[in-house]
Amino acid sequence: MSYGLVVIGGGAAGLSAARTATARGVRALMVSEGPPGGECTFTGCVPSKALIEAAAHGADFSAAMGRVRSAVSRIAATEDESVLAGEGIEVLRERASFLAPNRIEVGGRVLSAPRVVVATGGGPRLPDIPGLAEAGPLTTDDVFTLTEPPESLAVLGAGPVGCELAQALARLGVAVTVVERRDRLLPGEDAEASRVIAERFAREGVTVRTGVSATGVSREAGRWRVEVGDGAPVVAERILVAAGRTPGTQGMGLAEAGVELDERGCVRTSDRLATTSPSAVYAAGDVTGRIALTHAAHLMGRVAAANALRRGRGTRFDDAVIPRVAFTDPEVAQVGLTEHEAAQRHPGSRVAYLPMSEVDRAVAAGRTDGFVRIVAGPRPFLGHTGGGRVLGATIVGERAGELVHEIALAMRTGMFAGRLAQTVHAYPTHAIAVQQAAAQFVMEYAGRRARSARHGDHPS
Known part of the structure; x- marks a missing residue:
């Protein structure tokens, strides 16, 4: 054949x-x-988002896992x-x-x-930690097959997968402790976004141990004891590894x-x-x-x-405008450059910032955690005319994963940042936050104006 x-x-x-x-x-x-x-349908995107939605709407563990199985079955059939x-x-x-x-x-x-x-x-990566393999740790390959919730869970890794599952399982009644060797949750994302998620985790009872590494695992009184740096160990019924692939x-x-x-x-x-x-x-x-x-x-x-x-050189794979989303609550979305990256690569870049506490829909919904941060840089010969060129954005909040695509489109089409402000957005929506933030590139809006991009991590 x-x-x-x-x-x-x-x-x-x-x-x-x-x-x-x-x-x-x-x-x-x-x-x-x-x-x-593959992984997305059976052990990744589909089951995790079904679990997150079920947990967010107050389902119990059995109902949540039923929703996972139903979602996987329906999508796999397509x-x-x-x-x-x-x-x-x-x-x-x-x-x-x-x-x-x-x-x-x-x-x-x-x-x-x-x-x-x-x-x-x-496939999931298991870090080389003495005793970890003997603990039979859960990964995304098998966590969605659980029929009963563990009483307690140690999550090793605080990237998007670790944070998403930690929050969802905590909402389903599991006592969760997250262990991350780097100094914050979601270490690959905007530092302020990490702070927002850490504060939400604290309010929801998720224990967070950052800046420490798991160094060993042993059995203790019917539970697993995870040695964590020089601090107190984490003792849990099960261990979930979310340490990359x-x-x-x-x-x-x-x-x-x-x-x-x-x-x-x-x-x-x-x-x-x-x-x-x-x-x-x-x-x-x-x-x-x-x-x-x-x-x-x-x-x-x-x-x-x-x-x-095809014959010839073909098409380049361009990853400059690929958004990413951590489906925590609130969601964390990023596309293009962060403020720190823009300050390094594009001198003269500016930043528009808007906290969700100033967005009417977020206030009405009582969902004011988060912010919109849009970065724009000068155009050749035109400078900041029309607000400049959109370089990226970080959005944290309700439906941030939906809002970020407007920024992605602006970047893909080479749009002036001011066009985002000129586009009429329905009121009151979460998306109007993008319009209100972008307005700062061309005028003072609600007492805010775009400022110069700065190196490092800044809260606003």
Whole structure:
């Protein structure tokens, strides 16, 4: 059987790559050990957001897990083998390994593969902590299969996944302690955003231990004792590890294909997502180590497949305008540059800041935690005319994950920052916060005017 494109992996990147090929009239084969949909559908985005929503609306643990199973089932049914077959994509539920740059063994069959996209994703990373493996820690691979809530839980890692699950499970009645080796929650995000989430966690009874590392795990009186730096240990019934992911590159024969890995074990790719293979082998998604986000993987799948199928240099993967969201309550959303980054890279940048406590809808809803911070820089020859060029934004608050896309569109289209202020927003909405903040780039609004971007972390 001859295929125009072989895709290894059935997650967001793999699905996107295969669908891109069929849209171009190319016969595509998807090889995946697990069901189509991958981590996002079964152990990531879908179940976690279903759990978060259920917990936020007061469901008990059993009902919340039922909602998780229902959501996963409904979404998985939209991308299973029969659906993909109807789209012209053949799926083989097998493991694939390279024999040569253009030959792949799949379930005992050897296939010719002149064009390949590797999209095998990754899995939870277990840190090398003495005694941790013996504790049978939970990860995103199995936390959603729990049938009973643990009485207490130690969460190792305070990135988006750790914070989302910590808050949701605490709302479902679990006594949660979060341990993070860096000095704050959400260490990859805006420092003020971290403070907002830390304050909310404190109000909701989530214990936070930052700036300390877990150094050992042992059994104590029917619980697990986690040694934490020089301080008091954390004792909990179960441990949940949310300490990042490892790329799915083992046992694939990548060396036989001439595909090199970087120091993290991720597939090394060019800006067009080509690997180092002498053949047309591309890679997309988490396996590249670029951005571990489903929507980024979807974009990478499209770019990788399109470049594998076309002659010439192809299209660059541009990650400058890819938003990210931590689905805590309140949500934390970021796109483009932070204030600190803008101050470093674009001298003369300015910042508009608006606390949610000054947004009427947030006040009416009693949801005033958070803020909008938009960064704009001068344009060549025009300077700050029209408010300048939008460089990025951090939004913390109710529906921040929805509000951030208006900023992403402004960045993608090269919009003047003042256009955000000129666009009429319905009142009273959460989104009007974007308009009110952007107005500061062209005038004083409610006593506020855009100020110069500063290095470091600033509260306003």
